[in-house]
Amino acid sequence: xxxxxxxxxxxxxxxxxxxxxxxxxxxxxxxxxxxxxxxxxxxxxxxxxxxxxxxxxxxxxxxxxxxxxxxxxxxxxxxxxxxxxxxxxxxxxxxxxxxxxxxxxxxxxxxxxxxxxxxxxxxxxxxxxxxxxxxxxxxxxxxxxxxxxxxxxxxxxxxxxxxxxxxxxxxxxxxxxxxxxxxxxxxxxxxxxxxxxxxxxxxxxxxxxxxxxxxxxxxxxxxxxxxxxxxxxxxxxxxxxxxxxxxxxxxxxxxxxxxxxxxxxxxxxxxxxxxxxxxxxxxxxxxxxxxxxxxxxxxxxxxxxxxxxxxxxxxxxxxxxxxxxxxxxxxxxxxxxxxxxxxxxxxxxxxxxxxxxxxxxxxxxxxxxxxxxxxxxxxxxxxxxxxxxxxxxxxxxxxxxxxxxxxxxxxxxxxxxxxxxxxxxxxxxxxxxxxxxxxxxxxxxxxxxxxxxxxxxxxxxxxxxxxxxxxxxxxxxxxxxxxxxxxxxxxxxxxxxxxxxxxxxxxxxxxxxxxxxxxxxxxxxxxxxxxxxxx
Amino acid sequence: xxxxxxxxxxxxxxxxxxxxxxxxxxxxxxxxxxxxxxxxxxxxxxxxxxxxxxxxxxxxxxxxxxxxxxxxxxxxxxxxxxxxxxxxxxxxxxxxxxxxxxxxxxxxxxxxxxxxxxxxxxxxxxxxxxxxxxxxxxxxxxxxxxxxxxxxxxxxxxxxxxxxxxxxxxxxxxxxxxxxxxxxxxxxxxxxxxxxxxxxxxxxxxxxxxxxxxxxxxxxxxxxxxxxxxxxxxxxxxxxxxxxxxxxxxx
Numbered sequence: 001x002x003x004x005x006x007x008x009x010x011x012x013x014x015x016x017x018x019x020x021x022x023x024x025x026x027x028x029x030x031x032x033x034x035x036x037x038x039x040x041x042x043x044x045x046x047x048x049x050x051x052x053x054x055x056x057x058x059x060x061x062x063x064x065x066x067x068x069x070x071x072x073x074x075x076x077x078x079x080x081x082x083x084x085x086x087x088x089x090x091x092x093x094x095x096x097x098x099x100x101x102x103x104x105x106x107x108x109x110x111x112x113x114x115x116x117x118x119x120x121x122x123x124x125x126x127x128x129x130x131x132x133x134x135x136x137x138x139x140x141x142x143x144x145x146x147x148x149x150x151x152x153x154x155x156x157x158x159x160x161x162x163x164x165x166x167x168x169x170x171x172x173x174x175x176x177x178x179x180x181x182x183x184x185x186x187x188x189x190x191x192x193x194x195x196x197x198x199x200x201x202x203x204x205x206x207x208x209x210x211x212x213x214x215x216x217x218x219x220x221x222x223x224x225x226x227x228x229x230x231x232x233x234x235x236x237x238x239x240x241x242x243x244x245x246x247x248x249x250x251x252x253x254x255x256x257x258x259x260x261x262x263x264x265x266x267x268x269x270x271x272x273x274x275x276x277x278x279x280x281x282x283x284x285x286x287x288x289x290x291x292x293x294x295x296x297x298x299x300x301x302x303x304x305x306x307x308x309x310x311x312x313x314x315x316x317x318x319x320x321x322x323x324x325x326x327x328x329x330x331x332x333x334x335x336x337x338x339x340x341x342x343x344x345x346x347x348x349x350x351x352x353x354x355x356x357x358x359x360x361x362x363x364x365x366x367x368x369x370x371x372x373x374x375x376x377x378x379x380x381x382x383x384x385x386x387x388x389x390x391x392x393x394x395x396x397x398x399x400x401x402x403x404x405x406x407x408x409x410x411x412x413x414x415x416x417x418x419x420x421x422x423x424x425x426x427x428x429x430x431x432x433x434x435x436x437x438x439x440x441x442x443x444x445x446x447x448x449x450x451x452x453x454x455x456x457x458x459x460x461x462x463x464x465x466x467x468x469x470x471x472x473x474x475x476x477x478x479x480x481x482x483x484x485x486x487x488x489x490x491x492x493x494x495x496x497x498x499x500x501x502x503x504x505x506x507x508x509x510x511x512x513x514x515x516x517x518x519x520x521x522x523x524x525x526x527x528x529x530x531x532x533x534x535x
Numbered sequence: 536x537x538x539x540x541x542x543x544x545x546x547x548x549x550x551x552x553x554x555x556x557x558x559x560x561x562x563x564x565x566x567x568x569x570x571x572x573x574x575x576x577x578x579x580x581x582x583x584x585x586x587x588x589x590x591x592x593x594x595x596x597x598x599x600x601x602x603x604x605x606x607x608x609x610x611x612x613x614x615x616x617x618x619x620x621x622x623x624x625x626x627x628x629x630x631x632x633x634x635x636x637x638x639x640x641x642x643x644x645x646x647x648x649x650x651x652x653x654x655x656x657x658x659x660x661x662x663x664x665x666x667x668x669x670x671x672x673x674x675x676x677x678x679x680x681x682x683x684x685x686x687x688x689x690x691x692x693x694x695x696x697x698x699x700x701x702x703x704x705x706x707x708x709x710x711x712x713x714x715x716x717x718x719x720x721x722x723x724x725x726x727x728x729x730x731x732x733x734x735x736x737x738x739x740x741x742x743x744x745x746x747x748x749x750x751x752x753x754x755x756x757x758x759x760x761x762x763x764x765x766x767x768x769x770x771x772x773x774x775x776x777x778x779x780x781x782x783x784x785x786x
Contacts (some may be wrong), residue, residue, distance in 0.1 A: 007640035015628040018669055095624050098588050099641040100613035253592060 004101055008109050012091045012116050042120040046127025053131025059138075062222060066128070070149060070214035073125060077118040077153040078160050094252060107158070107248050114154045114161075125150060132221055142223035145233070149217035152237040155244035162244075162251035169254070174303055213237075273300075280386075287375055291383030292390075298363050299387065304444070305354045305362070309391065312347030313398040317406075340403060340410065340418045345473075347395045348425055349466065353444075355388035356433030361444040364526035371519055377512045381437075385430045392426050413486070420493045421473050427500030428469035431507035436465075438515045441525045472496030539602030541566045541693050541724035542587065547596035549582050549748075556582040558748035560596070564741070569715070569725045571739035573732070575774050579748040580728045581621065584697050587726070588618060601693055614642065617691030619682045619699040627671030631662045631681045634670055635688060642689035649688065656684035660707065675702030683711055687718075694718065696727045700734060712738060736766040746774045 049069070053062055093110050101109075115122060125146055132143035167177040208215045213236035216229040280292035299305045359381075360367045370380045396419055403410045476496065480489035515522065542564035549557040557579040564570045574580045585591040587598060589609055598605040600612045618624075626634055632653055639649030657663045660680040670681060679699055686694060694715070700708045715725055716738065729735050735742065736756065743753040752759060752773045759769050 003643060003645070004641055007637055007646075010640075011626065011629060011633070011637045014633050015626065018628045018630070018633075091626065094590075095626070096641070097590055098613065098618055098620065098624060099638070100610045100643070101641070102610055 004099075004105075005109060005112065008091065008096070009112060009116070012113055015091055016116070039120070039123070042123045046123045049124060049127040050131035050134070053128055054134035056135055056137040059135075059222070062132075062135075063218075063224075066218035066222060067208050067212070067215045069124075069128065070218050071212070073121045073149075074153055074156075074214055077114075077121045077157050093248075094254075097252065103249075103252065106252065107245055110158045110162075110248055111154045111244070114157045118153070118157060121153070122150070129221075138221075139223040142221050142225075145220040146217060148233050148237050149213065149221075152213055152217075152233070152240045155237070155240035157244075159240065159244035159247035162247040166247075166251060166254050287373075288379055288383050288386075291380060292387050294366070295363075295384060295387035296390075298366075299354070299391065302354075302362065308350045308354055309395065312350050312395045313343075313402050316343040316346045316350070316399070317402060338414075338417070339408070340399065340414050341421050343399050344396050344418045344422045345425060345470070347399060348392065348422060348429065351388075351391065351395065352429060352433070352466075355391060356429045357436045358440070358442060358444060359384045359388075359433060359437040360441045360522065360526060361437075364441075364443050367441075367526050368523055371523070377515045378508055381434050381508060381511060385434070388430060388433075389426060392422060396422055417489075420490065420497075421476075424472050424476075424493055424496040424500055425469050427497065427504055428472070429465075431500070431504045432465045432469065434511040435507055435514070438511045438518060438522065441522050443526050472499065538566055539599070540564055541568070541601060542570075542726060543599040544583075544587075545597045547583070547586065547598065548594045549579070549586060549591065550594045555748050557586070557593075557745075560745065560748070560750055562743060562750070562753070564724060564726055566724050567719065567722050568741050569719050569739045570727065571735040571742040572726060572728045572745070573730075573735060573742060573770060574728075574745040578745045578774075580745065581697060582748075583745070584620075584695055584726075584728060587695055588616075588620065589613065614689075615692045617686035617689070617694045619679065619686050619694070619696040621697050625670050625678060625682060628669055630667060630669055631657055631673070631677075631684070632666060634681060635685045638685035639688040644689060652688050653684070656687060657681075660684050660710070676704055676707060679703050680707055680711070683714075687714065691723065693724045694726065696725060696729075698729055699727065700729060700731060708734075732766045732770060742766070744770060744773050 052058065053066075091113060093106055093113070096106060096109070097103075129143040129146050132138050132146075133140065164177065164181075168174045210216060210219070210228060211232055213233060216232040216236070219226070219229045220233060277293055277297050280296065281289035283289070284292065354362055360370075370377065400410065400415055400418070472492065473496065476489050476492035479492045480486065482488070540563050542562060544560055544562040547557055547560040547562075548555060560579070560583060562583075572580055572583070582591065586593050587600065587605075589606060592606075601615055603612050605612060626637070629637065632650075635653035635656055636646070636649045639652055640646060644652070654663070660683065662677060662680055662684065670678060673681065679702060683699060686696075696715075699711060699715075703711065712734070719725055725738075727735065727739065739756070741753075741755050742759060744751050752769070756766070760766070764772075
């Protein structure tokens with residue numbers, strides 16, 4: 001068993017190391033440097049904590065701050081491994097089921113792997129522990145009780161990860177879970193913007209409940225022994241062990257095939273949506289009609305697209321509405337007057353990866369067909385662009401509906417403003433997107449709800465092009481401000497639409513020419529990694 | 536006394552929702568046999584092999600491998616099994632050498648021995664040309680070859696092979712076949728699923744065909760074939776999949 005444990009820990013280390021980019025030396029060194037800064041930062045924090053907690057005259061401060069530090073450690077420990085699992089840098093214990101390892105030992109291995117995926121917190125807690133050990137005002141046995149807190153975190157982390165992996169395997173629940181996860185990640189910012197700073201500050205500074213594991217561990221680590229604190233910490237550790245073990249066993253027995261079959265669409269539902277998919281073919285001639293129909297079917301079935309689409313009218317509201325109408329906002333601010341436009345443009349930003357920048361990457365197997373079939377590439381791009389515009393329109397309708405349901409201030413002119421602004425931005429995004437889809441295609445897994453990190457090139461392009469696409473809109477707002485006239489505002493937007501149409505026309509020509517010349521590179525780029533056309 | 540069968544399966548069932556992927560399967564694979572397990576797409580082959588590997592618990596029924604009941608004696612059984620699974624069981628962020636060595640160590644080989652054997656096996660399967668290449672970047676054929684190398688590292692008695700030749704080029708496939716036949720000559724048992732019926736016909740001495748989760752026919756090649764029938768003819772006949780292309784007048 002010892003040999004196997006060593007081998008698995010070694011494989012996990014190799015997996016993490018191999019995650020570093022290898023083909024590009026600059027990226028390799030940059031990633032290495034980032035790792036150094038990242039872990040160096042935590043090492044610095046650990047040393048800082050060690051120095052701070054070693055001071056005998058800071059006992060009152062330690063008493064106040066230690067539970068908060070432990071709470072932050074807990075949140076980080078539970079959050080980071082989930083992100084890592086979504087990126088595939090954590091070994092999947094279920095794959096080890098085929099090897100001669102007792103099932104009971106697999107849980108030990110899972111817990112061991114949780115150490116390697118939360119190394120930052122272990123580093124920080126070591127610093128805290130060393131500091132407390134060196135503190136002459138704290139008995140020597142105290143800091144050692146932090147081991148229970150570490151165990152509590154490891155068990156809990158194993159359980160949470162297994163639970164999420166199972167939820168993510170179920171078709172319908174996958175998107176909802178991912179959405180809730182993203183919303184939870186945005187919650188602190190939302191609370192701050194909504195004016196809850198005082199409550200948050202109070203939560204972290206007032207004497208916390210002794211029944212939380214971080215409070216009990218903090219008190220015990222400082223040598224403030226009480227049977228209640230000891231009981232609380234032991235009970236939480238035992239409960240997290242039971243939870244972790246239970247979820248782990250369920251994960252081992254979980255049948256992905258059964259989960260997938262349960263989530264399959266029913267015949268009735270399929271037929272209800274059929275009219276929607278067939279609508280383009282009824283209105284437009286083939287091959288354009290068929291292309292749009294295919295895009296509609298594909299995108300609405302893609303977990304990744306559904307997630308960003310839902311985020312557009314949920315996450316967008318969570319971000320912008322508190323900023324516009326929260327306690328911290330001022331009445332009639334730029335954001336509160338134009339929140340609908342802000343949410344709509346933000347939704348565009350979220351949708352852009354799927355609809356504009358990389359339009360071949362999502363359904364990469366189809367790219368070969370586009371080059372093989374007797375089709376003009378401009379027809380393909382127009383088909384993709386019409387689908388994109390259609391989804392943008394639905395998104396704005398959804399945003400407006402949510403506004404109406406929430407009884408937020410809404411008027412026809414504001415809806416018209418949001419729609420016109422979105423049209424202008426969409427036209428420029430489509431123009432740039434057609435070019436980037438041809439010049440920088442990359443394979444994307446449409447099933448994965450969480451996106452793995454986009455390429456640095458893509459991120460940089462996003463940073464550069466989005467402000468560019470927003471320029472006509474900014475000019476329109478400037479005109480409204482300068483002339484205090486809605487006519488000036490909509491006039492500039494109309495000019496923006498005309499310019500956008502021209503830019504779109506020229507970019508389409510360039511994209512088609514480039515696609516013909518770069519056919520081989522496009523197919524090669526889309527074939528990388530596992531997938532339908534991966535060779 | 537005769538040694539027990541390499542694989543003995545009784546009334547095996549696996550239900551997904553309302554559908555039975557495997558429905559009351561009985562199977563007996565003698566030791567030292569090259570056994571072909573065939574069926575059309577969705578017949579239940581992969582589900583069966585996943586249950587044999589211990590990856591999917593059966594809904595009901597019993598499994599005995601090498602005379603030992605599963606899952607009760609799973610550790611002893613797994614120690615003596617070599618797997619060429621579907622691609623999902625490979626570790627994409629390890630290199631071929633790292634993965635093969637890792638599998639060797641999972642079967643209890645000492646690290647230096649596992650590394651030495653892994654090197655030799657990768658050289659044999661011509662996977663040593665790009666030592667830093669990750670399995671995630673391998674082609675389909677390379678992934679099958681590395682899975683085969685890993686399956687051989689601890690010299691197992693029973694091989695469970697799920698489409699081992701899929702995507703492998705002719706040279707690689709020939710090498711794999713020779714190695715597998717050599718293992719059978721040394722007493723190992725092969726349990727092979729494949730859609731390439733010519734390969735099954737050439738390699739296997741016994742064949743079973745399942746359809747809709749149920750066994751439809753099983754026996755030696757001679758027992759299955761009548762007259763000049765090929766295995767393909769038998770397969771099409773027993774799964775009732777004969778379709779007339781002429782019915783489409785425009786084709």
